[in-house]
Amino acid sequence: MFLAFVKTGTRVCLNGRYFPSPNRNVLRKAARLSPLADAFNGVKNADGTMENAPYTGLFQNEVLRKPSGFNELVAQATRECRMLLHEAVSPSRTRKMVQVLDDMSDSLCRVADLADCIRMLHPNEAYRTAASEACQAIGLLVEELNTYPELYNASVRSAGRGNDRTQLLPDTGTDQIDKRVLDLFVTDFELSGVQLRDPRKQAEFVNAAAASLAIGADFVEAAHQPAILRPSDLIAAGATEVPQFDSLQVYHPIVDDPRAAVRAATYRVYYSPVAGQEERLIQLLQMRHRMAESAGFASFADRATLHSLAETSERVGLFLDRLVELLAPLARQTAQEHLTAFTEFPGDISARQGDSHPAQLLPCDLPYLLGLRRSSVHHEELSDYFSLGACMEGVSQLADCLFGLKLRVEPIQPGEVWHPTVLKVGVYSKMHTLGSELDRPIGTVYCDLLDRPGKPAQDCHYTIQGGRQLPDGQWQIPVITLQLTLTPPSKTLAIPLLSLGQVENLFHEWGHALHSMLARTRYQHVTGTRCSTDFAELPSTLFEQFALDPRVTREYARHWSTGKPPDSRDLEALQRIAVGRGLGQSVELIQQLYADKLLRLGGEFHPSIMISDLLSACNCGYEHLTDRPLSPEHLVRGLVDQVEENERSASELLNSIHSPGLHQPGRTPRWPG
Structure with a gap:
């Protein structure tokens, strides 16, 4: 994402996105695809809004x-x-x-x-x-x-x-x-x-x-209040060119910007101490x-893990420590072979270091560098085929193929939703086993997918009403809200285009939603994602695997302007992406593991322990536990083997592809005018 600085009085707002191909004609008219796709692409008169309906309350609750x-x-x-x-x-x-x-x-x-x-x-x-x-x-x-x-x-x-x-x-x-x-x-x-x-x-x-x-x-x-970025923050992070502005509201770190100073400054400002x-x-x-x-527990962590697969907080710690031990060498090798080379960019990471010191990879650098390295396996205009509407059509086609479900954009009454960009989707079943006809939905999904000021920067879902069987044999239908933070349409691009990671996130969250739609449990206490925590992420993770598989993508990906499907070259690129995205999994997992270790230590918090002690313990590990037997060793080994295989396949693919000029002159990003 590039930063665009838009002056509004004495305040500067963030407004912009990363366009993979800046030379394309972004003002062309969006292609019409299907009623569902057109509604999510913002095509006029495609959302079925009820203009003359009586005013209601949120979620039709008076x-x-x-x-x-x-x-x-x-x-x-x-x-x-x-x-x-x-x-x-x-x-x-x-x-x-x-x-x-x-x-x-x-x-x-x-x-x-x-x-x-x-x-x-x-x-x-x-x-x-x-x-x-x-x-x-x-x-x-x-x-x-x-x-x-x-x-x-x-x-x-x-x-x-x-x-x-x-x-x-x-x-x-x-x-x-x-x-x-x-x-x-x-x-x-x-x-x-x-x-x-x-x-x-x-x-x-x-x-x-x-x-x-x-x-x-x-x-x-x-925690969700925006941080304030000032020019001095960019200068302190090593920026040599800084535009004229007073301040900038930052709602989340800009970790995918090509300028290291922007990544570092927004990361530090956003995560700086809050009074x-x-x-x-x-x-x-x-x-x-x-x-x-x-409640009779030694710690909050013991209370939280009692009925989980791990059963005890100690086993969770052993699991995390063992994963770090086994993945650290692979992550270090991946960083050295595939990430440090990018420090050759003028004005990038190396600008933060002296000539006599090796470049330092900071947490704010990893998402961008991994994305840049992975991007060498596909050409830049591929995201033109992944408009929000096209991706939603893919979700609908997959739901139909796998489960016999149909997604339909429903009319919205005035006052029913909290923002005009929210869309309402009815989920219908074509299967008699679910006891529903096409004229009555088996569930409802409210989609709040576009970013806006003040909206939390997270992808998640909310179960507004759980499904269950009623005494008369009918079903209380589930109601779900999906939240994503996709870049909204702008004056330069009339429809939202998704990055490949955002495509996967969209499918992941819809996996949760469809899980809730199909659960059909007798009791709402265990419906959908209210099931066992150990199982809750499985359906969504499986659904996510379909998102970028070329066999699926060719059915729904359409160029946002022409409406044409991807050609053979695009499909070959998608095939390489499916392999190339395995690169860096070990690095990402190491980051996640250290965060998980800190959370686990927080669950064992005692009033006599200070935050600095938690951080110190997280860094040095638990030596006193190393002599204990590791009961979930098979889970650890299975995960590590999978990561190693993904890394190896991705590395072999990247080494076999001639990547034109990753360090060529002219690639250095410039501040927008």
Whole structure:
């Protein structure tokens, strides 16, 4: 991404993107493809907006016409949970306990998940504040219910556990699905320490949880505030040419810019200390540690990993340490053979070093350098075939081919969405096994895919409403929101074009969405991505693998202007990309592993440990654990073998391709005028 400096009074805003081929005619009219593709490409009259429809609230919820509606949602959820609580502990209960608990969970999640989405994505501060307060209120209510002894005891009896195994008549007819989900609810109760039967500890847990929610909300809000970049920051990073501007709002580091000074300056500014953040972080870790102790755990990390595949925090640490040990030599070799050569660029990384010192690769350099090295296996205009609309057509075709699903852009009522760029997609099934007809969707996906000021720079999804089977046999349809940060259309380019990495991210997030659409679980507590954490990323990762496979790409990739499919040369380039993108996986994994180690250490935080101690421990490792047997060794070896194979194949491909002038004169980037 190039930085374009657009003057707005005394402030400068970021506005621009990287165009692989600057000589193309960017003002040409976009080609019409399909109704779905045209809607996402912003073609006029393609989105089916309901112009004369009555005004509604967010997600068609009438009470959310105004921010205060969140108070009504919280109050309604509280009333419903109190009624369900009375039913759950009543000796005359007529429904299965798991049904009552799932109703309770559904009431809570409908508010909490919706509010979590709005507090992150809504451009109006009043809505964000109200949504954040709703998240905290529901979170506190959840912990109060989790520590309610009578509810826990009734659930344990219904599950046939404990000393008192007297079950009410409705629970004698539970099947394996009922028992499994009920056990998960009981497990959630026990993570709050309710089984310890200590009122003082339970009260301490609730208080610590409430404080954790409040501090966490403040921490997240401060973390997403834009940083301010000034000319002096660029000069300090080694820039020799700096445009005239006062300041620039940076919403995320610009790590894919060809100028090392821009990468370094935006990285340092964005991650520079924020007033009060370290204090908030320490308080948050303290509250989480207090929660864990109150619930009978040695640390928050032990509480979080208890029911995971790893089972203990120590095993997580062993797994991460072993991966670092095995991948570090490969990452070092990859960096030396494929990345340090790029320090020959004038005014780039080498400008930060003296002539007598070797060039230093900083974290802000790696995404750009890896992308540059990988880009030597394909020609620059390939992204012309990956407009947002074309990629969405690819998602739709793949969903149809694999699952018999059809995606259709739906009309949006005024007030239904939080920003005019949000599109609504209905998911329809052509399979009778899902019990749906083409005139009624099996799910809804709200797509907030374009970047804008103030929007968090992350790709993720929110489950607004979980799917489940209703008492009458019908299905409560899932409602999902997808969030990406794609470069929006501009005066120079009328439609969004995606980089290859963004194409993969789009397919990945839609993998999550389709997982939720197809789950069709009896209970919403385990629907879609609410399944086991160890499994949640598998469907999305598998769906992502189709994104750039030439056999799939040839079916959906279309030139944004001509509408023509890629020719044989383009398809050959895609084939090379499929191999070349394996280059640098070891380097990226090492970065991720050190971040994971730091997070894990944060979970073991004790008030006597300071942040500097955590960083020191992360750097030096855990020598005292090296004599312990590593139980997940087969997982480590399997991952390392796969990375080594990908790196080797990519390296062989790159070495066999004549790359024209990676260091040729004239490639040095210039500041835009």
